[in-house]
Amino acid sequence: MLSNNNWKNLEEIIEKNNKFIITTHINPDGDGIGSELGIFHILKKLGKKSLIINDSPTPEFYKFLDPKNELIKQYEKKYREKLLEADVFFLIDISNFERLGRISKIVKNSSAVKVVIDHHHSNSGWGDVNIIDESASASGEIVYDLANRLGIKIDNALANYLYVAIFTDTGSFRFSNTNKKAHFICGELIEKGINPREIYGNVYESYSWERMILFAKVLSTLKKTAEGKVSSIHITKEMMKSSNAKREDIEGFIEYITAIKDVEIAVLFLELPKNKVKVSLRSRSKYDINQVAEMFGGGGHKNASGITMQNYTLQEAEKLVLSRLEKLFV
Numbered sequence: 001m002l003s004n005n006n007w008k009n010l011e012e013i014i015e016k017n018n019k020f021i022i023t024t025h026i027n028p029d030g031d032g033i034g035s036e037l038g039i040f041h042i043l044k045k046l047g048k049k050s051l052i053i054n055d056s057p058t059p060e061f062y063k064f065l066d067p068k069n070e071l072i073k074q075y076e077k078k079y080r081e082k083l084l085e086a087d088v089f090f091l092i093d094i095s096n097f098e099r100l101g102r103i104s105k106i107v108k109n110s111s112a113v114k115v116v117i118d119h120h121h122s123n124s125g126w127g128d129v130n131i132i133d134e135s136a137s138a139s140g141e142i143v144y145d146l147a148n149r150l151g152i153k154i155d156n157a158l159a160n161y162l163y164v165a166i167f168t169d170t171g172s173f174r175f176s177n178t179n180k181k182a183h184f185i186c187g188e189l190i191e192k193g194i195n196p197r198e199i200y201g202n203v204y205e206s207y208s209w210e211r212m213i214l215f216a217k218v219l220s221t222l223k224k225t226a227e228g229k230v231s232s233i234h235i236t237k238e239m240m241k242s243s244n245a246k247r248e249d250i251e252g253f254i255e256y257i258t259a260i261k262d263v264e265i266a267v268l269f270l271e272l273p274k275n276k277v278k279v280s281l282r283s284r285s286k287y288d289i290n291q292v293a294e295m296f297g298g299g300g301h302k303n304a305s306g307i308t309m310q311n312y313t314l315q316e317a318e319k320l321v322l323s324r325l326e327k328l329f330v
């Protein structure tokens with residue numbers, strides 16, 4: 001689905017306005033962070049000042065993209081005015097308002113122009129200007145197109161941002177969204193001087209000890225459903241606390257249990273405060289788990305989706321989602 005692809009409007013909006021806020025979804029990933037830094041960089045080259053404000057902190061393993069800690073701000077009350085004054089919001093890699101976290105209300109009620117740049121299947125086109133390309137491997141691919149359309153030279157900094165966006169969202173070029181264009185763009189970025197080995201090391205060879213301590217506990221919860229077609233793990237609040245892990249330490253756990261032989265769908269249940277449960281779903285190939293996620297109010301892509309379940313205990317959420325998934329295999 002290519003919904004309301006308003007490139008032209010976007011060029012005009014950038015030209016006419018001056019107060020730009022850029023943001024991405026809660027618990028941001030490499031695509032969110034890389035793409036928003038990409039937009040920031042493009043606007044800067046066009047002589048426009050902008051501010052990146054996210055709900056959640058930047059994970060440690062993406063901090064090398066903002067080494068002086070000066071580009072990405074985490075939302076605090078002092079930024080409220082800035083958000084209220086904005087002319088334009090760039091909302092990157094987000095399929096709905098809720099995933100904006102604490103700034104969602106301000107954005108929702110704002111009369112500023114909302115520019116949504118995304119590649120999620122479940123994105124309904126909730127912005128005023130929507131550049132949504134489901135065939136894009138990452139939002140970073142769309143930002144690359146934007147740079148080219150606007151005649152922005154891709155220098156080393158921009159190349160680094162966009163490479164991180166694409167290489168992380170494709171699972172280092174192995175998920176089903178990996179395509180010719182992703183490889184082509186990353187080839188171009190290598191030509192601009194980025195170092196794939198170094199970037200890989202920065203992102204994926206920088207695990208915290210807390211992560212590994214948590215992972216040992218989490219693996220002991222591994223469960224098989226639907227005769228081994230579904231694998232699942234869970235993380236309780238207590239496990240998070242006793243291992244002193246951060247939310248970002250969980251990233252990638254689900255990929256291990258997706259790789260078990262004959263598993264079609266993998267699920268991770270994360271117990272959150274206030275009776276919420278975050279469910280992550282991965283499908284190896286043929287099953288469209290975005291459809292399953294949407295049944296529970298979540299969304300994402302065909303092979304990677306998420307749900308935030310409200311008013312469920314961990315056990316209830318597990319029972320409900322796993323029994324729904326079992327039905328796919330009868």
Ligand code: AMP
Pocket residue numbers: 093095099120279280281297298299300301304305306307308
């Ligand atoms: P995650 O399991 O959090 O890594 O997310 C997998 C995919 O599903 C990502 O593309 C997310 O953007 C999307 N996603 C995760 N949680 C939600 C949610 N609560 N609502 C809609 N989409 C989600």
Ligand code: MN
Pocket residue numbers: 025029031032093
């Ligand atoms: Mn994302």
Ligand code: MN
Pocket residue numbers: 031032093119137138139169
């Ligand atoms: Mn993405």
